[in-house]
Amino acid sequence: MAFYVVQFLTGLASAASLFLVASGLSIIFGVTRIVNFAHGAFYMIGAYIAFTLTERLSGAFGFWGAIVVAAFAVALIGVLVEMVLLRRIYHAPELFQLLATFGLTLMVEDLVVLIWGPDDLVGRRAPGFKGAIDFFGQNIPSYDLFLIVLSPVVLGILWLLFQRTRWGVLVRAATQDRDMVAALGVNQKWLFTSVFAVGVFLAALGGALQIPRDAVHHAMDLRIIVDVFVVVVIGGLGSIVGAFVAAVLVSELNAFGILIFPKISIILVFLVMAVVLIVRPWGLFGRPEAPARRTPGLTVNPWRPLTSNERLAALAALVVAASLPLFAGNYALTVGSEIAIFVIFAVSLHFLMSVGGLASFGHAAYFGLGAYGVAFLAKMAGLPMIVCLLLGPLLGCMGAAVFGFFAVQLSGVYFAMLTLAFAQIVWSIAFQWVSVTGGDNGILSIWPEKWAASPSHFYWLALGVAALVTIALRVMVFSPFGYALRATRDSLLRSEAIGINAKRMQWTAFVIAGTTAGIGGALFAYLKGSVFPDNLGISLSVDALVMVLLGGVETVSGGVIGAIVYKALNIWLVSQTDLSKLVLGGFIVLIVVVFPKGIVGMLEMLAQRRRKTSPPGSPLLAKPIESAE
Amino acid sequence: MSVAPPLLAVEGLTKSYGGIHAVRGVSFSLRAGEILALIGPNGAGKSTCFDMLNGQNRPDSGHVRLLGEETTGKKPRDVWRMGVGRTFQITATFATMTVRENVQVALISHGKQLFNLWGSAPNVDRGEAGRLLELVGMGGYADRPCGELAYGDLKRLELAVALANQPKLLLMDEPTAGMAPRERVELMRLTAQIAREKSIGVLFTEHDMDVVFEHADRIIVLNRGMLIAEGSPAEVRGNPQVQAVYLGEGLLYDAEHREGASA
Ligand SMILES: Nc1ncnc2c1ncn2[C@@H]1O[C@H](COP(=O)(O)OP(=O)(O)OP(=O)(O)O)[C@@H](O)[C@H]1O
Ligand SMILES: [Mg+2]
DSSP, rough: OOOHHHHHHHHHHHHHHHHHHHHHHHHHHHHHOOOOTTEEEEEHHHHHHHHHHHHHHHHHHHHHHHHHHHHHHHHHHHHHIIIIIHHOOOOOOOOHHHHHHHHHHHHHHHHHHHHOOSSSSOOOOOOTSSEEEETEEEEEEEEHHHHHHHHHHHHHOOOOOHSHHHHHHHHHHHHHHHHHHHTHHHHHHHHHHHHHHHHHHHHHHHHHHTTTTHHHHHHHHHHHHHHHHHHHHHHOOOOOOHHHHHHHHHHHHHHHHHHHHSSTOOOHHHHHHHHHHHOTTTSSSOOOSSSOOOOOOOOOOOOOOOOHHHHHHHHHHHHHHHHHHHHHOOHHHHHHHHHHHHHHHHEEEEEEEIOOOOSOOOOOOHHHHHHHHIIIIIISSSOHHHHHHHTTTTHHHHHHHHHHHHHTSOOOHHHHHHHHHHHHHHHHHHHHHHHHHOOOBEEEEEEEEEHHHHHHHHHHHHHHHHHHHHHHHHHTTSSSSHHHHHHHHHHHHHHTTTTOOOOHHHHHHHHHHHHHHHHHHHHHHHTTTTTTTTGSSSSHHHHHHHHHHOOOOTSSSSSHHHHHHHHHHHHHHHHHHHHHHHHHHHHHHHHHHTTTTEEEEEEEEHHHHOOSSOOOOOOGGOOOOOOOO | OOOOOOEEEEEEEEEETTTTEEEEEEEEEEEOOOOEEEETTTTTHHHHHHHHHTTSSHHHHHHEEETTEEEOOOHHHHHHTEEEEOOOOOOOOOOOBBHHHHHHHHHHHHTTTTOOSSSSSTTTTHHHHHHHHHTTOGGGGSBBBBBGGOOHHHHHHHHHHTTTOOSSSEESSTTTTOOOHHHHHHHHHHHHHHHHHHHHHHEEEOOOOHHHHHSSSSEEEETTTTEEEOOHHHHHHHHHHHHHHHHTTTTHHHHHHHHHOOO
16 A cells, blocks of 8 residues: 555656646747747756756755756746747747757757767755655655645746736736737737746756756657647646646556556556547647637649649659669669658658648658568568568558547647657557567568569669659549548638538548558668667657658648658768757758748749749739628 | 428527527528528627538527428538538638639539549539539639639639539528629629529528618528517518617618619
8 A cells, every 4th residue: 555655656746847847838838829849858958957057066055056047047048049039930830830849959959968978967866855754664755755745836836926917917818819919019029038938947947856866868858748748738738737737647647557557658648648639639628729820821822733744754753763773882772762761751741741731740650660560570470571561551551540540639739749649659669568579679680582682673662662652642632532631621611511521531641641651661671671669759750740841841742852852961961970960950940940831832932933924913802802791 | 281391490599608698599490492681780699590500509409400300419511411501701711722623622522522532633523613613703713722812702602612512501601791782782693593593592691781682582680699570671671679779880771761762
């Protein structure tokens, strides 16, 4: 019995940091409508700075002072980020904001290693809370008790802040009514900045307070952000009470899940999240959101199938690509195969994003599942390569069918967060379930059979599959299904009013995209001869997003071009520098700020500008709107 | 001998939001081929009624029956499949698609081709889409991106989309808002003609009393969620309660005055 009580208290103590970070995220979202992916990064910087300060400053005053100073310092960094970066993108689509803050996260990961080194850092114990308290023979660290008391205190302070101060009133008004914010005029800028600062302060405080409990390391940002996303999805974005309740719930599930399913405890949290999302898609304490806001000045560039000339050109490009083995060496062919595989991966996500309007932040899960599918079939069942290639992607298909079903119940940022959480769950299973997946060591020596073994043969295989997949998806874009899917993206209201079951269309699109990604993953397993948890990791998911955005979401062929340019650049970069995350992160931020239409989008715009000698003369266009009741 | 059920029968429809009684016990019916106007001042509950008729919104109590079949509690897409087309007060169209494609999507849905992954959508029901667009006077705009259209043209496009499933009942929430006076009359004349030809029942709301009095067979008047009058245009115009509601808005007076002047 005592053991369970202690387990419960440990869960409560873990909830403290989670609550601090999640409430910060919620407050920021409430006012600015930005889902700050970099929140985990701020949490991590908070921990690192607090570590350095507590090492330098001595005594109790030094320790607690250091924690608070660290949180303030990070809040200051947050203010800088808000003023320099976020202010430029408040009006961009949600997806771009999430992506920009992700770019920041990548940069921070490299910077942190650059400054503090790659090793885990073990911090000081908190003065006054070094010991443990005996509870019927079980030890409870007294610091845990401190944390247990802390979170309701913080909740109370936040409550007072929001109820009793002028600033709090403004924040609540802004959270409740978006148009109110605009009416604030000049004040709005500073309201946003201050809200961002408070949110970041809470995240950094959460990080700093972790150092007596846990080592500081450079992957702690991703670990917490996934938990935080789960917490805010369960609790409801924008609700602080929701963040509190959900943080406790998730922490307790983790604490007891370890006892029930020691290997795959994260499953339990996932199940609870799934149930909550079915019953209350906007979370326990959240309010249903108005449908995702439309970006004003939406580009109106109707899509059309390729003309016969363009088809010939595409064919010519394919022929040129196919002749690569005639003059290129083995290394170039391997790179070529990898690019072809990433074209498959990118077009699959592009289909989901541009036609379905669903931005998955965890698309690598299905790529990786395809790769693991091949690995299982080849290593355990010993099936021939062609069978593995055909059946392996089915694992991606099944994953997409299960997760997609839940994900399409949501939209916008909720959809993005949920897909990310799902991908992280799949990753944890691959990582933790060592007896089946080999864990971190992966599954090795999955080599292609003789007919596909030489670099040129494998290249032709990859290129051929990539071409087929691209053509198939293009056909779907212009099929009745593709039209109806685009319709659900443009107006949910209208499409439901003309008999379209939007969720089912989106689910189908999700499964198609997941299966296609799985095909890419299956080839990838054979290209590398092995599979690892990284094949379904977050950074791969983001690679896919960047490829799509770089090519252009609003275009039909953006996926292909984006994949070729990005992958070639990426392979080259990694060979040139150790700080590839820093460069990549900077590159993402740059795309979002200066290049929002992508390469193909920009080319189309240029072409159109040249074509347009006179503006379209519509006499009706100029007609005044008499009454817009 | 049993009497055939009316096209649309509404009974005791009620909806409130917190303390606001948006719609209170509204009952009326509509015959095939009949054009019924639902009028009332701003906030009277007209759009809320519409939303409950096509399943967009769930009534607190009351029933909606289409040809005797209960539609209350059904989803909009299922009500549509029963033969109810609608247009919205704030137009809802597919902004990144062309005008023709907007209609084609409705035709694709009507033809149960939604999960056809291989066909060529640009060629699906192209002729039929063109015909519907001609019908509402949008034939020349077929290849325009829908996002570029003027508001009045969007309303027309919505009518074409609403006609795509050969509806039995058309619900039109302020179909002529945003149009010039002459266009309003034209559009309603067209709607009336289609309704009579195909024996479609039409329920519409409208703030322009000229349009209402000229085209409605019958009028029902809603005020603060309650039906306060029902009858032919002449009866409703003469109803003192209705006049009281509209007093100050000058609409009824205007309409009468103008009619008197032209006579
Ligand atoms: N979702 C909602 N939540 C709260 N109140 C609502 C909601 N929808 C409508 N109302 C209220 O119900 C009442 C009726 O609104 P409704 O839109 O049906 O009026 P209407 O007759 O269509 O007005 P208008 O002529 O301006 O279009 C109004 O008081 C409105 O404020
Ligand atoms: Mg209305």
